[in-house]
Amino acid sequence: MNSSNNDFSITFQIEGLDIRGRLVRLGPALEQILRPHQYPAPVAEIMAETVTLAATLASALKYDGVFGLQTQGDGPVGLMVADVTSAGALRGYARYDEEQIKSLLKSPGDVFAAPVPRLLGGGHMAFSVDQGEHMERYQGISELDGATLTDCAHHYFRNSEQLESAIWLAADAGEDGTNKNAFSGALMIQRMPSIKPNIDEEEAEDGWRRAVAILSSLRRKELLSDELAPEELLFRLYHEDGVRVFETRKLFHQCRCSREKVKSTIKSFPLEEITDDDGNVHVTCEFCKKLYNFNGDELKKLFSGA
Numbered sequence: 001m002n003s004s005n006n007d008f009s010i011t012f013q014i015e016g017l018d019i020r021g022r023l024v025r026l027g028p029a030l031e032q033i034l035r036p037h038q039y040p041a042p043v044a045e046i047m048a049e050t051v052t053l054a055a056t057l058a059s060a061l062k063y064d065g066v067f068g069l070q071t072q073g074d075g076p077v078g079l080m081v082a083d084v085t086s087a088g089a090l091r092g093y094a095r096y097d098e099e100q101i102k103s104l105l106k107s108p109g110d111v112f113a114a115p116v117p118r119l120l121g122g123g124h125m126a127f128s129v130d131q132g133e134h135m136e137r138y139q140g141i142s143e144l145d146g147a148t149l150t151d152c153a154h155h156y157f158r159n160s161e162q163l164e165s166a167i168w169l170a171a172d173a174g175e176d177g178t179n180k181n182a183f184s185g186a187l188m189i190q191r192m193p194s195i196k197p198n199i200d201e202e203e204a205e206d207g208w209r210r211a212v213a214i215l216s217s218l219r220r221k222e223l224l225s226d227e228l229a230p231e232e233l234l235f236r237l238y239h240e241d242g243v244r245v246f247e248t249r250k251l252f253h254q255c256r257c258s259r260e261k262v263k264s265t266i267k268s269f270p271l272e273e274i275t276d277d278d279g280n281v282h283v284t285c286e287f288c289k290k291l292y293n294f295n296g297d298e299l300k301k302l303f304s305g306a
């Protein structure tokens with residue numbers, strides 16, 4: 001595996017057209033996010049797509065803090081959460097019903113053809129940007145409408161006041177159980193407000209349509225090939241108009257949980273509800289599965305405020 005071709009977001013411009021794009025590819029970071037959870041294959045795949053979608057949408061935003069994406073639905077995968085900091089730290093987890101997934105897997109073809117209705121069911125996708133206490137928390141919300149997450153993203157683009165946007169998203173969750181060699185890719189293009197005077201509207205519309213058509217011609221194999229350097233992939237697609245790469249940003253897996261944060265969460269519960277028979281408290285981080293243990297002495301201190 002060529003690791004230099006993974007775990008980044010690239011900003012590019014299609015020359016001659018007022019189109020800005022982002023290419024995201026995840027490899028080792030994705031594997032690290034998925035592995036501790038040992039998700040069943042279809043859950044791992046849709047989770048991989050969700051993390052990749054979050055990274056892609058975040059890469060197109062100017063923010064200083066945490067971008068979050070959440071899906072909630074009435075299907076077997078009730079909740080998925082993925083977030084990415086402005087420094088590029090990614091994490092995520094899914095909550096799912098094991099029995100329901102097992103029975104779905106009797107016809108796996110259906111699941112992979114229409115993962116959103118089969119796995120997530122009816123529900124919504126929400127986006128947030130948390131820039132700290134004194135900043136506004138931006139939130140967008142969109143119905144889960146479509147067979148795939150790519151469809152749902154397009155539904156969101158159409159119904160929000162966003163720039164006109166198109167995206168292509170694919171993920172391979174790697175080996176079953178270990179998620180070894182997990183790999184994902186996303187390509188998103190956005191139509192920028194024109195800065196040129198006297199632009200020919202029709203020409204601009206044609207240019208946008210052409211760029212979207214080229215995007216949809218992209219094959220899953222191309223998007224998920226780490227043999228192909230990102231610049232090569234972009235050149236292959238948009239060489240006729242010309243493509244210029246601006247910026248490459250590293251993405252990586254990192255959880256933001258800490259003993260201090262877990263302590264403040266514990267304090268919000270009545271102690272007797274969370275202790276085990278020996279008077280200890282065990283908390284597992286939902287994102288990274290790290291286990292935090294607190295013994296009776298520590299808890300006494302914590303709850304007495306000392």
Ligand SMILES: [Zn+2]
Pocket residue numbers: 255256257285286287288289290
């Ligand atoms: Zn954690």
